[in-house]
Amino acid sequence: MNILTELWQQRWLFLTFVRREVTSRYSGTIAGGLWALGQPVLLLMIYGFVFRKVFKVGFPELGEHSFVAFVACALWPWMAFQEGVQRATHAVVGNSGLVKKVHFPHELLVFASIGATFFIHFVGFMVVICALAIAGEPFRFSGLPVVLMGWLALLLLASAIALVTASFQVFLKDIDHMLGPALMIMFYVTPILYPTTQVPESVRWIVAFNPLVHLLEPIRAGLMHGNLAAFGQLSLFIIGGAGAVFAAVLLFRRLSDYFEDFI
Amino acid sequence: MSGNPVEAPLISLSGIGKSYPIANSAAGRIRTLYSLLRRQPFAERYDALTDISLEVRRGESLGLIGMNGAGKSTLLKIIAGVVKPTAGALQLRGRISALLELGAGFHPEYTGRQNVFLATALMGLSERETRERLDDILAFADIGEHVDQPIKHYSSGMIVRLGFAVATTVSPDILITDEVLAVGDESFQRKCIAWMENYLSSGGTLLLCAHSMFHIQKLCQKAAWIHDGRLQAYGDSHRVTREYLAWHDSKSTPKAQDHAMAISSGTYALLSMSLNGFPSQEGVTVPVGASLRIGGRVFSPDGRVPTALVGFVRKDGMPIYGVSSEMDGHVLARVGAQEYEFEFEVPELSLLPGEYRVKGHALDPEGYRLFDELIGELTVIGESRELGVCRLPHRWNAI
Numbered sequence: 104m105n106i107l108t109e110l111w112q113q114r115w116l117f118l119t120f121v122r123r124e125v126t127s128r129y130s131g132t133i134a135g136g137l138w139a140l141g142q143p144v145l146l147l148m149i150y151g152f153v154f155r156k157v158f159k160v161g162f163p164e165l166g167e168h169s170f171v172a173f174v175a176c177a178l179w180p181w182m183a184f185q186e187g188v189q190r191a192t193h194a195v196v197g198n199s200g201l202v203k204k205v206h207f208p209h210e211l212l213v214f215a216s217i218g219a220t221f222f223i224h225f226v227g228f229m230v231v232i233c234a235l236a237i238a239g240e241p242f243r244f245s246g247l248p249v250v251l252m253g254w255l256a257l258l259l260l261a262s263a264i265a266l267v268t269a270s271f272q273v274f275l276k277d278i279d280h281m282l283g284p285a286l287m288i289m290f291y292v293t294p295i296l297y298p299t300t301q302v303p304e305s306v307r308w309i310v311a312f313n314p315l316v317h318l319l320e321p322i323r324a325g326l327m328h329g330n331l332a333a334f335g336q337l338s339l340f341i342i343g344g345a346g347a348v349f350a351a352v353l354l355f356r357r358l359s360d361y362f363e364d365f366i
Numbered sequence: 367m368s369g370n371p372v373e374a375p376l377i378s379l380s381g382i383g384k385s386y387p388i389a390n391s392a393a394g395r396i397r398t399l400y401s402l403l404r405r406q407p408f409a410e411r412y413d414a415l416t417d418i419s420l421e422v423r424r425g426e427s428l429g430l431i432g433m434n435g436a437g438k439s440t441l442l443k444i445i446a447g448v449v450k451p452t453a454g455a456l457q458l459r460g461r462i463s464a465l466l467e468l469g470a471g472f473h474p475e476y477t478g479r480q481n482v483f484l485a486t487a488l489m490g491l492s493e494r495e496t497r498e499r500l501d502d503i504l505a506f507a508d509i510g511e512h513v514d515q516p517i518k519h520y521s522s523g524m525i526v527r528l529g530f531a532v533a534t535t536v537s538p539d540i541l542i543t544d545e546v547l548a549v550g551d552e553s554f555q556r557k558c559i560a561w562m563e564n565y566l567s568s569g570g571t572l573l574l575c576a577h578s579m580f581h582i583q584k585l586c587q588k589a590a591w592i593h594d595g596r597l598q599a600y601g602d603s604h605r606v607t608r609e610y611l612a613w614h615d616s617k618s619t620p621k622a623q624d625h626a627m628a629i630s631s632g633t634y635a636l637l638s639m640s641l642n643g644f645p646s647q648e649g650v651t652v653p654v655g656a657s658l659r660i661g662g663r664v665f666s667p668d669g670r671v672p673t674a675l676v677g678f679v680r681k682d683g684m685p686i687y688g689v690s691s692e693m694d695g696h697v698l699a700r701v702g703a704q705e706y707e708f709e710f711e712v713p714e715l716s717l718l719p720g721e722y723r724v725k726g727h728a729l730d731p732e733g734y735r736l737f738d739e740l741i742g743e744l745t746v747i748g749e750s751r752e753l754g755v756c757r758l759p760h761r762w763n764a765i
Contacts, residue, residue, distance in 0.1 A: 112490070119487040127475055204466045205488050206447030274399045358402050360450040363443070364386050365395075 106352060113211055120215030125222060139223045140230060143182050147231075150174050150296060164298040168327055172240045176323040177295040179228035180254060184261050184315065185286050187220040191265035192272050192282060195359075199366040209359045210352055213269045217262050225254060232326065246325025252337040253322035259344025260314060266351035270358040273365050293319060314340070376459050376540055376571055377422040377445055383453035384415040384440055414440045415595045418454070422540070422588075427572035429582035429603055431610050432592040438575045439544060441592060442466065445573065446542050460539030463489065465530070467544070474518035478509060478528055481517055485532045499535045506557070507531035523551050530554075534561060541565065542573045552668060552730075559734050579607040580736045612683045634672045634737040635665040636728040637705070646724065646742030652715055654748030654757075660710040662740070664698060664728045671698055673729035674708045675736070678744075681721040686755055688725075692733030716757040717746045 110117075129135045151171045154160040165173055194212040195202060202209060236242045272278040293315045294302070302310050310316055317340060321333030387398040387408035394410070401408055415437045422428045430438045443449040444456065446464035471488050472481045482503055486496040504513055507528045509520070517525060534541075566572060566585065576582055582589050582603050589606035591599040599606045640661040641650035652658055666672045677688030691698060691708060698706035721743070728738040750757075 115490075115492045116487040119484050119493075123473070123476065123480070123484060126480075127473070130475060201471050201488075204448060204464075205471050206464070207488055271399070274395050354403070357405065358399070361387070361398075361402060363449060365389075365398075 106349075109208060110211070113208055116207060117211050117215055117218075120211055121218045121222070124215055124219030128219070128223070136223070136226075140227045143178055143224070143227060144231070147171060147175055147178060150178075154296060160297075162298060162301055164300060166327070167241055169240060172235050172242070173298075173323070173327070174296060175231055175235060176326050177293075177319040179224050179231065180257055180319055180322055181290065181293065181295050181315070183221045183224035183228075183254075184257055185290065186224070187217045187258075187261045188265045188268065189282060189286065190220055191216040191261075192268040192279060194265075195269045195273055195362060196366060202366055203363045209362060210266060210355050213265050213355070214262060217258065217265055221254070221258050221261070242326050243329030244326075245329040246327075246331060249325035249331050249333055249337060250322050252334070252341060253318045253325070256337055256340040256344050257315075257318050259341065259348050260318070263344065263347035263351040266348070266355045270355045270362075273358065273362050289313070289315070295319065373424060374459060375421040375423045375457075377420075377573070378457040379421070379445075379454065380419045381454035382415060382418040382441075382444060382451045382456060383413065384437075384444060384449060385411040385413045385452050388412050413595055415444070415451075415592075418592075418597050420590055420597065420600055422571060422573060424460075424539070424571055425569050426588060427566065427574065427586040429586035429589045429607075430573075430575045430592060431577075431579065431582060431589055431607060432598070436592045437595040438592050439466075440595075442542055442544055442573065442575050461536060462540045462542060463533050463536055463538035464542040465533045465544065466542070467529075472517050472525060472529070475516055477516055478507075478513040478520070482528070482532055485529075486535070489532075489536055491536070503528075503531045503535050506534070508554075523554070527554050530558060534565075537565070538570070540571045540573055544575045555730075555735065556732065559732060578736055579611060581734075582607055584734070608685060611685070614683065633667060634728040634730055634735075636674075636726050636738045636740045637663040637665050639724075639726040639740040639742060641724060641742045641744065646726070646740055649743035649745065651745040651747060654717070654719060654746055654750060655714050658712045658715045658744075660712075660724060660726065662708050662710075662726050663701070664706045664708070666704050666706060669704055670731045671700070672706055672731060673733040674698060674706075674710075675725075675727040675729055675733075676710045677725040677727070678717065679723050679725060680755060681723060684755075686717070686722070690727075690729065690733050692729070692731075715746065716759075717744075718750055718752055718755055718757060719746050719748045720755070721745055 129138055132138060134141070151174070155170045160170065191213045194216040195209055198212050201207070201212075232242060236244075268278050268282060292310065293313055294310070299307070299310060299316060299320060317333075317336060321330075321337055324330035324333065385408070387394075387401070388410040389395045389398040397409060400406075418441060420428070430441060432438050440449060442464075443466065444451050445458070446462065446466060447458075448464070448466065471485045473484070476484070479500075482500065483493065483496055486499070487493075491499075507513075507524075507530075509524050509527060512520060512524060517528075520528075562572070562585070572585055574582065574586060586603045588601060589599075589603035589610075590597060591606050591610045599609050639646035640659075642652065642659050643661075644650055650658075660676055662674060664672045664674055673690050673692040675688060675690040678686040680686060696708075698708045701707050722745070724742045724744050726740045726742075727736050729736050
């Protein structure tokens with residue numbers, strides 16, 4: 104509880120950090136926030152072209168939906184997760200001036216970095232989903248509660264992971280190099296470009312170990328079919344995620360006392 | 367007992383120690399990470415501070431002195447909360463503002479205004495509280511329309527000005543500074559000093575880490591001498607600085623003075639000093655009770671009247687007497703656009719026979735910042751059976 108009250112007292116600092124993250128990412132660019140949308144949209148177009156036009160991929164799960172809409176539902180949450188973890192891993196090291204000279208809870212840097220990334224991509228997600236819906240994609244907005252829960256669980260998961268990687272990164276610079284390939288593999292083993300049902304039965308149990316499966320699939324099912332079945336499962340993930348973040352903060356704090364010496 | 371209950375100290379350290387792991391190799395870093403996670407003591411460690419106990423009360427400023435690497439900055443960082451001690455107990459009361467490095471929290475890509483909001487948020491101010499203070503901060507920093515440009519286009523002086531303006535906006539109970547008095551341009555330094563004087567006279571408490579004994583004596587009631595991570599001496603600032611200087615001089619590393627550099631960097635400088643008409647570097651020999659005239663020429667970069675300080679020390683560094691023109695209200699004679707002269711006379715030198723040094727210093731007009739130093743050897747000769755260093759006016763009264 105101590106940690107929670109302390110973090111609550113620092114809410115102004117947190118908001119300032121987040122605002123700084125969001126504005127700085129696109130300051131000096133002409134297109135500004137459009138870049139946040141541009142990169143995933145470009146990826147989406149490439150995937151659409153390669154898989155739909157070249158490979159002629161199709162599966163029954165698509166139903167009345169387009170392949171682009173199918174990928175879009177999972178691509179933005181994935182981008183938020185991947186970019187959030189990657190950026191937040193550098194949050195402590197990248198703010199060495201602050202860490203060495205000013206007293207404040209260092210985990211705020213990680214939370215702010217994750218928060219800013221999720222904010223940007225969540226906005227992008229909403230824009231793209233709305234744009235597709237206007238273009239005639241039959242999304243079911245009744246699935247919105249599950250979609251939001253999926254995002255929240257994803258945010259907690261990314262925060263817990265990033266707290267560990269960001270604190271380890273101060274001591275071992277290898278973390279950063281390991282993270283790139285690890286996230287790339289994760290992208291392909293997570294059902295973003297394909298549904299879980301397309302995975303061969305024999306290895307499907309391995310896929311079940313990937314927590315992202317249990318978060319991205321409900322988001323997609325919620326939007327595409329208005330399926331709210333994952334409500335209970337996501338609730339558990341949110342509770343578990345909150346616990347994981349709490350544990351990660353405790354671990355982070357064991358290391359953060361020595362950041363200023365190693366950074 | 368007086369009626370007033372004694373106020374608890376603002377800062378109270380007891381048995382504070384700090385050790386760092388030694389991790390030079392990759393394996394060492396992994397071992398360190400492992401022992402941190404397991405909360406085990408480090409296999410190899412370096413003790414930066416050992417068993418430091420001291421107290422700072424309201425209005426009782428403390429100066430930290432010691433060699434580079436003695437642990438002064440680590441101690442300041444512990445009190446500022448940047449470093450967690452590994453041993454001992456630390457109690458803090460009141461609002462602490464730390465100027466460990468002016469503009470430390472600033473980000474080069476953001477404008478001055480955005481950085482002000484970040485820096486004040488780091489001090490715990492809400493956005494509304496910052497808005498209320500923004501005009502004052504910007505007025506103090508006086509950086510004009512630059513405030514809406516990214517900090518990376520600022521000169522270092524402008525960053526420092528903004529940093530000082532932000533750090534002092536909250537009127538802290540304790541202000542921690544790490545040698546930041548001598549920053550910024552001339553006019554801003556005067557502003558800082560004026561602020562500091564006002565702060566101290568209105569009951570503020572300063573925790574200062576400085577290499578200038580002069581500042582410590584002028585600004586602090588107490589001083590702590592840290593040597594090799596331990597508290598070597600602690601108490602009255604004059605006594606502690608004296609002990610430190612004596613120890614320092616006994617190690618005797620004569621400092622080469624580079625006047626050309628002082629002048630080119632635009633600071634006050636003592637161009638030359640004479641003892642009874644001879645250049646100070648030749649030294650002078652004077653009989654007991656004779657007169658001693660000390661003359662000097664002082665360079666003033668901005669043409670304002672500088673302050674001259676003359677001091678007598680024993681050969682082992684113990685100060686005997688020092689006085690400045692500012693203390694006596696004497697105004698140096700102007701001899702050029704940027705040059706001033708003084709002559710200081712001791713009609714009857716009451717120093718006992720022995721070896722002494724005469725020190726001349728150039729200071730700013732306010733008599734705060736010491737810029738330059740010339741030393742001349744003074745030998746006092748004569749017959750005397752008296753004890754000590756100097757003869758006091760006295761008489762034996764008939765009863």
